[in-house]
Amino acid sequence: MARPTLPGPRRLRRPWAGLVVAVAVAGCGGHARMVPKTGRAIGQVELVDARSVDRGDVLGGLGLIYARDQGQPFGRFLVAQDERRIASYYVRRGFFAASVTSTVTTTATRADVTFTVVEGARARLVRVDVVGLPPDARVSAAALRAQVPLADGAPFDYTAYDEATPRLPEVLRAAGYARAKVDGVVLADRARAEAVIRLTVTLGPLAHFGQVELRDVPAGLEEAVAARVEFAPGEPYRPAALETTRTALYGLGRFALVRVEPDRDEDDVVDVTITVAEAPRHDLRLGGGVGLNPLALELRGLAQYGVAAWPWPLTTTRLELRPALVIHRDDRTRSPRVDAVATLDRLDLIRPRYSGAIEGGFSYLEVEAYASYGPRARLSVRSPSYADVVQASVGWQLGLTAYTNLAAVLDDALIARLGLDGVDRIGAFDQSVVVDLRDDRLAPRRGAYLEVRAEEGTVAAGGALTYLRLIPDLRGYVSLGSVTAAARVRAGVLTGDGPVTRRFFGGGANGYRGLPERQLAPFAGVGSAQVPYGGTGLLEVSGELRFPLPRLPYDLAGVAFLDGGDVPDDWAAIALDHLHWAAGLGLRLPTLIGAVRLDVAYRLTRTGAGEPRPGERWTFHLSVGEAF
Numbered sequence: 017m018a019r020p021t022l023p024g025p026r027r028l029r030r031p032w033a034g035l036v037v038a039v040a041v042a043g044c045g046g047h048a049r050m051v052p053k054t055g056r057a058i059g060q061v062e063l064v065d066a067r068s069v070d071r072g073d074v075l076g077g078l079g080l081i082y083a084r085d086q087g088q089p090f091g092r093f094l095v096a097q098d099e100r101r102i103a104s105y106y107v108r109r110g111f112f113a114a115s116v117t118s119t120v121t122t123t124a125t126r127a128d129v130t131f132t133v134v135e136g137a138r139a140r141l142v143r144v145d146v147v148g149l150p151p152d153a154r155v156s157a158a159a160l161r162a163q164v165p166l167a168d169g170a171p172f173d174y175t176a177y178d179e180a181t182p183r184l185p186e187v188l189r190a191a192g193y194a195r196a197k198v199d200g201v202v203l204a205d206r207a208r209a210e211a212v213i214r215l216t217v218t219l220g221p222l223a224h225f226g227q228v229e230l231r232d233v234p235a236g237l238e239e240a241v242a243a244r245v246e247f248a249p250g251e252p253y254r255p256a257a258l259e260t261t262r263t264a265l266y267g268l269g270r271f272a273l274v275r276v277e278p279d280r281d282e283d284d285v286v287d288v289t290i291t292v293a294e295a296p297r298h299d300l301r302l303g304g305g306v307g308l309n310p311l312a313l314e315l316r317g318l319a320q321y322g323v324a325a326w327p328w329p330l331t332t333t334r335l336e337l338r339p340a341l342v343i344h345r346d347d348r349t350r351s352p353r354v355d356a357v358a359t360l361d362r363l364d365l366i367r368p369r370y371s372g373a374i375e376g377g378f379s380y381l382e383v384e385a386y387a388s389y390g391p392r393a394r395l396s397v398r399s400p401s402y403a404d405v406v407q408a409s410v411g412w413q414l415g416l417t418a419y420t421n422l423a424a425v426l427d428d429a430l431i432a433r434l435g436l437d438g439v440d441r442i443g444a445f446d447q448s449v450v451v452d453l454r455d456d457r458l459a460p461r462r463g464a465y466l467e468v469r470a471e472e473g474t475v476a477a478g479g480a481l482t483y484l485r486l487i488p489d490l491r492g493y494v495s496l497g498s499v500t501a502a503a504r505v506r507a508g509v510l511t512g513d514g515p516v517t518r519r520f521f522g523g524g525a526n527g528y529r530g531l532p533e534r535q536l537a538p539f540a541g542v543g544s545a546q547v548p549y550g551g552t553g554l555l556e557v558s559g560e561l562r563f564p565l566p567r568l569p570y571d572l573a574g575v576a577f578l579d580g581g582d583v584p585d586d587w588a589a590i591a592l593d594h595l596h597w598a599a600g601l602g603l604r605l606p607t608l609i610g611a612v613r614l615d616v617a618y619r620l621t622r623t624g625a626g627e628p629r630p631g632e633r634w635t636f637h638l639s640v641g642e643a644f
Contacts, residue, residue, distance in 0.1 A: 058084035059126040063102075065133050074105055080129060090127040095120060102131055110139040110172035112206040137209040139172045148217040154191040160184055160198070160215060172211040177202065184215065186255070194223035194253045194278070194286050223253035226287040234294050236329020240268060241292065243368035253286050261290070268363065269332070270324060271295055297324045308638040309524070309532040316340045330363040342382075351382040369400035383534065385549040386436055387421040388517055407450045414443045414478045417517055425541035426549070434516045434549060442515055443479025446471040454493065458610050459642065461500045465491040473512070483512035487554075491644050500562040504644040508554030509587050519550025520583050525639035527556050528581035529617040530598025532635060535628050537583045546628065553587030555595070556580070558644065562604070575602040577643070579617065597621045598635070610641040
């Protein structure tokens with residue numbers, strides 16, 4: 017049975033790294049004074065005079081501890097092995113002169129072991145020597161030295177050195193030296209408690225890309241694959257180009273496996289072989305979700321079927337059904353929602369990496385003031401993601417929307433003003449631009465995000481209504497150690513003859529958390545009979561502090577937030593000194609699909625008569641994913 021060992025000086029097993037560790041120390045072993053008895057249990061295992069290391073870390077890696085936990089009897093060899101383990105542990109942390117002795121105390125039934133350590137002085141790094149690097153090299157000695165995260169004069173640590181060694185040849189290869197090697201050695205002076213790192217560089221010639229061979233590419237995808245190769249024969253060799261090519265090919269969504277393999281047999285030519293394995297063409301997804309707030313429980317479902325390379329090699333056909341049921345908690349009434357859509361996606365439309373889609377669908381949506389239903393169609397073109405940061409899209413949409421189940425509190429004048437007494441023919445052009453500078457899209461800790469969406473209803477698009485809908489959304493994230501500060505500003509403006517389905521609503525888990533979803537809006541009726549119908553102006557501001565909760569299980573995290581916002585009947589009515597404000601706390605449980613979160617908010621302002629949900633102060637939200 018394999019026994020655990022403490023980390024010790026080890027020889028690197030990566031042949032491409034070519035780095036060897038040598039330590040000029042000897043005599044680290046001690047002498048164990050033991051009585052050779054068998055059948056005894058392993059008793060206490062003590063570590064004495066270990067002042068500079070974590071005693072628990074050392075003891076946790078000993079073979080004696082492991083054998084005792086497994087119910088194995090005491091053995092002389094275990095003590096000798098653990099002496100070497102402890103000495104190795106110290107050497108790796110720069111205690112080159114450390115020595116270990118052991119004492120075994122036995123009874124008829126057990127053996128207690130005490131290890132005594134003489135640590136000696138911890139070695140300090142004197143310098144890092146870089147030899148063999150020509151003066152005209154594209155990489156300086158200082159650049160290589162910077163990869164070793166140990167300052168001259170700092171305590172020496174093999175772990176930091178080992179972590180740096182794989183990066184050294186990669187720095188040279190990134191500069192075009194495809195066959196560069198770095199041989200590293202640590203010269204340890206036990207008597208002086210000093211260490212010198214010597215890096216010997218073998219550059220090799222500057223390389224360029226040679227021939228590119230594509231293997232196992234499905235018929236019809238040859239041009240799409242070739243367009244995503246980020247290098248050409250004759251260009252200077254760049255390892256980053258291999259990785260971006262691999263990423264771009266996976267981005268096609270057609271391959272289960274992508275291999276981009278350079279061949280470095282020639283001195284200055286790097287041929288590349290790209291091999292792909294096609295993913296299954298048919299994809300069926302079923303899922304669901306739950307949303308909960310003080311007013312309603314929402315049950316959501318998802319059924320999606322897609323088939324790739326049909327009806328043409330560069331297209332994917334998808335059928336999607338999203339049913340939902342909202343159960344109102346006050347009177348147990350149910351509001352169904354259904355969205356069904358068929359989409360034909362096309363790769364490399366117009367030019368490589370641009371994609372297009374044709375979409376047709378039907379929806380039925382029942383909300384507080386009305387139910388809307390009708391068919392729609394949309395054409396769109398999406399740009400590639402430039403530098404994995406910027407992406408844009410444009411589209412044209414046309415649809416018919418009819419209304420039914422009008423709320424009793426809506427009077428005739430309001431029904432006419434909202435356009436609920438007829439059928440809307442909505443034709444519009446839409447555009448969006450996204451600039452994403454976040455370090456992570458599910459749980460960002462630093463960076464920024466900007467999204468701007470615009471929609472222009474016009475006769476030229478086939479519609480009967482003329483309007484403009486504009487929504488900018490700006491977010492920022494700053495890492496403060498283990499705490500993340502996040503902020504968001506989102507606005508919306510609707511001008512002209514905007515249909516009622518384009519009006520704005522605030523509130524909910526992803527907006528102003530002081531009210532349930534859609535409750536921050538102009539409303540008809542009073543008291544418990546309030547029915548929101550949406551506004552033409554929107555402003556939401558949010559700030560969060562996200563922090564870990566180390567004393568709680570399951571990696572739970574906490575959030576403190578402050579939300580403000582308003583949704584009036586007219587954008588001009590928004591006043592920064594008269595916003596709705598709410599503060600609260602939340603919990604986050606990380607999962608593979610994002611954080612499951614519970615937020616509890618307390619309304620600070622605008623809770624009196626004439627406001628949404630008057631007199632109600634507390635609100636909670638259960639959802640998935642960060643608020644922004």
